[in-house]
Amino acid sequence: MKTILIFIQKEFLQIFRNRAMLPMIFVMPLIQLLILGSAATFELRNIKMEILDQDLSPASRELTARFQHSPFFIVSNNANDIADCEFALDKGWADCYLVLPEGFERDLVNRQGAEIQLVLNSINASAAALINAYSTAIATEYVQSLSDGSGQSIPMIESTYSYYFNPEMNYPSFMVPGILALLITMIGLFLSSMNIVREKEIGTIEQINITPVKKYQFIAGKLIPFWIIAQVELAFGLVIAWLLYRIPMEGSLLLLFSFTAIYLIVVLSMGLLVSTINRTQQQAMFVAWFFMVLFIILSGLFTPVDSMPGWAQKINIINPIKYFIEFIRMVLLKGSGFAETKHLFAIMGAFAGILLPLAMWQYRKRE
Amino acid sequence: MDKERIIIVKDLVKRFGDFTANDHLNFEVYKGEIFGFLGANGAGKTTAMKILCGLSKPTSGEANIAGLDIYKDTHNIRKIIGYMSQRFSLYEDLTVYENIRFFAGIYGIRGKEFKKKVQKLIEKLNIQNVAHTLVGAIPLGWKQKLAFSIAMFHEPPIVFLDEPTSGVDPHTRRQFWEMIYQAAEEGVTVFVTTHYMDEAEYCDRVSIMDHGKIAALDTPAKLRETAGAVNMNDVFLKLVRPQKAEL
Numbered sequence: 048m049k050t051i052l053i054f055i056q057k058e059f060l061q062i063f064r065n066r067a068m069l070p071m072i073f074v075m076p077l078i079q080l081l082i083l084g085s086a087a088t089f090e091l092r093n094i095k096m097e098i099l100d101q102d103l104s105p106a107s108r109e110l111t112a113r114f115q116h117s118p119f120f121i122v123s124n125n126a127n128d129i130a131d132c133e134f135a136l137d138k139g140w141a142d143c144y145l146v147l148p149e150g151f152e153r154d155l156v157n158r159q160g161a162e163i164q165l166v167l168n169s170i171n172a173s174a175a176a177l178i179n180a181y182s183t184a185i186a187t188e189y190v191q192s193l194s195d196g197s198g199q200s201i202p203m204i205e206s207t208y209s210y211y212f213n214p215e216m217n218y219p220s221f222m223v224p225g226i227l228a229l230l231i232t233m234i235g236l237f238l239s240s241m242n243i244v245r246e247k248e249i250g251t252i253e254q255i256n257i258t259p260v261k262k263y264q265f266i267a268g269k270l271i272p273f274w275i276i277a278q279v280e281l282a283f284g285l286v287i288a289w290l291l292y293r294i295p296m297e298g299s300l301l302l303l304f305s306f307t308a309i310y311l312i313v314v315l316s317m318g319l320l321v322s323t324i325n326r327t328q329q330q331a332m333f334v335a336w337f338f339m340v341l342f343i344i345l346s347g348l349f350t351p352v353d354s355m356p357g358w359a360q361k362i363n364i365i366n367p368i369k370y371f372i373e374f375i376r377m378v379l380l381k382g383s384g385f386a387e388t389k390h391l392f393a394i395m396g397a398f399a400g401i402l403l404p405l406a407m408w409q410y411r412k413r414e
Numbered sequence: 415m416d417k418e419r420i421i422i423v424k425d426l427v428k429r430f431g432d433f434t435a436n437d438h439l440n441f442e443v444y445k446g447e448i449f450g451f452l453g454a455n456g457a458g459k460t461t462a463m464k465i466l467c468g469l470s471k472p473t474s475g476e477a478n479i480a481g482l483d484i485y486k487d488t489h490n491i492r493k494i495i496g497y498m499s500q501r502f503s504l505y506e507d508l509t510v511y512e513n514i515r516f517f518a519g520i521y522g523i524r525g526k527e528f529k530k531k532v533q534k535l536i537e538k539l540n541i542q543n544v545a546h547t548l549v550g551a552i553p554l555g556w557k558q559k560l561a562f563s564i565a566m567f568h569e570p571p572i573v574f575l576d577e578p579t580s581g582v583d584p585h586t587r588r589q590f591w592e593m594i595y596q597a598a599e600e601g602v603t604v605f606v607t608t609h610y611m612d613e614a615e616y617c618d619r620v621s622i623m624d625h626g627k628i629a630a631l632d633t634p635a636k637l638r639e640t641a642g643a644v645n646m647n648d649v650f651l652k653l654v655r656p657q658k659a660e661l
Contacts, residue, residue, distance in 0.1 A: 053519035061507050250501035257467055257497040258520045259489060 050260060054268020058242075062272060072276060076230050076284045083226050084219045084292055091177050096120045097135050097144040099128070104152035110163075110189050114145070119181050136168055143167040143178050155193065219292035224375040225348040227284045231277040232342075232368055235311050236335050239273045239318030244331040247322075262411050270315045277311050278304065297382030306374055306388070309395045313367045316402035323409045342368040367398055417444040420572060420603050421466065426475035428461050435461040437626040438475070443605060445571075448598050450617030451607040452646075454654055457623040459607040460500060463574050466605070467497050480571065493521075496565035496573035500580065504561055506550030510541060513549055514564055521568035535563055555586030562593055566602070573597065575606040579613065591616050611646040620646075622653050629653045 062068050096114060100107045115122045123141070126132045132144040146164040154161040165182050169175035246252040255265060281304070288294045317338065325331040345352075345359060346368040352360060363369050374391045377383040385392070421443035428436040435458040443449045453459045464470040466477060468488040477484045482491050504513045514535065518528050536545050539559060544552050549560070558578060565573055575594075579587045591613070598604050598618075606617070614620050614634055621631040630637055630653055634646060643649045 049522075049524065050520060053516060057505070057508065057512070057516045060512060061505065064507050249506075250499060250503040251505060253469065253499050253501075254497070254503040254517075255520075256469055257492060257495070257499075258517070259492040260520050261489075 050264045051267045051271070054265065055271055058268065058272040062276070072234070072280060073283065076227075076280060077287055079226055079230060080223060080284065080287050080291060084223045084288070091174055091181070092119055094120050094178050094181070095140065095142045096122050096182075097126050097132050097141040098122055098124055099126045099132050099144060099146045100124065101149045102147050102151040106152035106155055107147040110147065110186065113185050113189055114182075117181070117185055132166070136166065139168075141168075142174075143182075145182065155190075219288075220294050220380060221376070222348075223288045223292055223294045224379045225346075225372045227281060227288065228346075228368060228372045228375050229343060229348065230284055231281050231307065231311070232314055232371070233339065234277045234280050235273055235314035236318045236321070236339060237332070238276070239270060239315050240321040240325070240331045240335050241328050242273070243269055243319065243322035244325055244328050248327055263407065266319065266407060266410065270319065273315060273318075274308075274311050277314075278307060281307055294379060296379055298378035298384065302385060302388070303375065303378050306371075306378075306392065306395065309392070309399050310367065310371050310374075312399040313395060313402055316399070316406040317367075319406040320402070320409060323406070342366050345369060346372050348372055367395065370394055417447075419443070420445040420480050421449075421605070422476075422478040423462075423466075424476040426462070426465065426477055427473045428458075428465060428470070429473045434626050436465070436472070439628055441621055441628060441631055443603060444619075445603055446598060446601050447618040448594060448604045448606065448616065450614050450620040451605065451623065452609065452611075452614050452620055452650065453607075453623030455609065457654075458626040459623055460576055462623075463576055463605065463607060467495060467574055468492060494570050494572060496568070496570040498561050498565045498573070498575045498578050500576040502554075502557055502561060504549050504557065504564065507548060509546050509548055510552070510560060511536075511545045513560070514567065517564045518567050523568060531567065535567070539563060555582050555589075558582055558586065558590060559593065562590065566597060571601070572603045572605065575604065577607055577609065579608065579610065587613070611650055614646040614650075622650060624654045 098111050098114065100111060111122065111124070114120050126135060126144070129146070132141070132146070135141040136144060144166050146166075148162065148164070151161050151163065163186065165179065167175045167178055243252075246255070285296070285300075289296065318335070321331055321334050321338075325334055343349075345355070345363050345366050347363075348368075352363055352369060355363070370391055374388055374395075377388060377391075381387075419442045421441075423439050423441050426436055426439040427434065437458075439462060451459050451463065461470065465472045465484065466479060468484060468491050472484070479491050480494055482494075484491065505516070508516065511532070514532050515528065518524070518532070523531065536542055539556075541556065541560070544556070549557060552560075562575070562578060565575075579590055582590070587610075594604055594606070594616075606613075608614065617634065619631065619633050620637060622629045622637075630640070630649075632640070637643075637649050638645065641649045641652050643652060
């Protein structure tokens with residue numbers, strides 16, 4: 048035990064003496080939360096829409112006004128014909144254009160069903176889908192308001208929404224817990240693997256191997272400091288997230304930190320594994336990045352896991368980041384307790400139970 | 415004279431794929447002697463030393479350190495040896511004092527015992543001024559002496575030095591050898607590899623390695639006599655075949 052403490056003391060001395068380390072630990076999360084917390088959003092605003100009103104009727108003006116009043120659209124009426132609209136789309140002055148054809152009002156009044164045409168720049172397919180959905184919503188609302196006014200009811204299915212667990216549809220509340228998960232994963236994976244490989248690179252590991260230090264003491268001495276730092280990082284990140292975004296903390300923080308403790312064993316074991324198969328810090332960095340990018344993209348942070356193809360969802364079964372993001376969202380936003388998350392504890396415990404012995408065994412073997 | 419044998423090596427072989435780094439080595443080292451291990455670069459000196467230290471496993475053969483088997487008693491061997499590697503391997507981002515404290519701590523030298531010993535060492539090396547300086551900032555000669563002192567801090571009966579003086583100036587090399595002599599006088603067995611032929615003269619006995627085999631093993635004087643050479647340099651050149659091109 049004393050030997051492990053001696054290692055931990057030495058690691059902390061080196062970590063805090065490294066000038067790049069403190070900024071990395073404290074400035075990096077701040078910047079990431081600041082930028083990603085508000086930039087990484089699925090919501091679209093300031094959609095540039097060109098409206099070509101060929102009807103020039105009260106009805107078409109009313110619909111145009113509804114788009115103008117929407118917070119999502121910036122509407123212009125400069126186009127005289129379709130060619131102008133196409134040109135604006137080509138030049139990127141407009142993201143989409145809406146054509147209200149002649150006879151729009153007449154068809155509406157006659158209840159024949161009026162047609163309008165929306166043309167979208169679909170280079171960004173998901174943005175295009177969103178614009179379509181927003182536009183349809185505005186048009187539908189307008190038609191509904193007509194029927195309400197006239198007193199004649201049109202049979203129509205009305206859907207109402209209530210957004211549970213994130214009532215204001217606040218994107219930072221959704222993104223920030225995920226970003227916190229990324230941060231501590233990065234700290235755990237990169238710092239630990241690079242640190243061990245660095246000892247190989249500078250040759251000090253040989254001097255350690257010659258001493259009676261047991262492997263488990265060395266590994267514990269290496270991993271515990273990063274285990275502590277990552278937990279501190281999470282606490283720091285939570286404070287920043289609360290100060291900047293007031294993200295909700297519905298669940299128990301004790302539960303969150305307990306889960307993180309297990310999760311970090313998994314991440315640090317991965318770091319140890321990466322360090323056993325690499326001789327230089329560059330190699331370690333590259334391999335760590337490879338897994339990091341793969342796991343992040345599959346994790347459900349940026350795109351919902353449910354919309355991934357079946358094989359990708361299968362890969363996700365072994366993606367610890369996915370479980371951690373799921374957990375942190377459940378606890379912070381939904382206020383889930385141990386009863387609702389115990390399956391995640393079991394999964395993460397199993398990961399730790401497999402990866403740590405595997406990494407230690409691999410480390411011994413490579414000696 | 416009946417000398418106590420502290421290192422016994424029998425038919426030691428180490429292969430890396432097709433390459434045989436150590437080809438049936440047989441030798442013994444006596445307690446308290448300075449045993450020189452000479453050879454060209456790539457002759458297999460470091461490989462043999464790493465096996466004796468338990469850093470690497472031999473392909474076949476036997477070796478025994480102070481009665482401990484290198485296959486079975488690796489952990490106990492580590493307690494009784496000191497080692498200084500070819501590459502400087504102290505932590506450059508720790509101070510002199512912190513390095514000593516760390517390595518001493520690993521060997522279980524802590525608290526009062528440590529404070530007393532570290533005080534003595536700092537005085538002996540005359541490094542009071544740099545005790546709290548980062549190791550990365552002190553001159554190479556001092557680093558080497560410090561590395562040797564740290565390897566000796568837990569008072570091992572055997573110390574392995576792998577080219578300890580490569581890259582340091584002649585003056586520092588001289589001082590370094592004085593430290594080795596002093597250790598040997600105190601009864602420590604010193605196993606040292608080098609490719610400086612003048613250093614070979616300082617050893618009690620010298621073994622010359624060539625292409626993974628021991629080409630000669632004797633006192634420097636006997637080696638000179640047998641080879642009919644004036645100095646160790648000549649002995650070396652006569653015994654060691656030039657490196658083959660395919661190597």
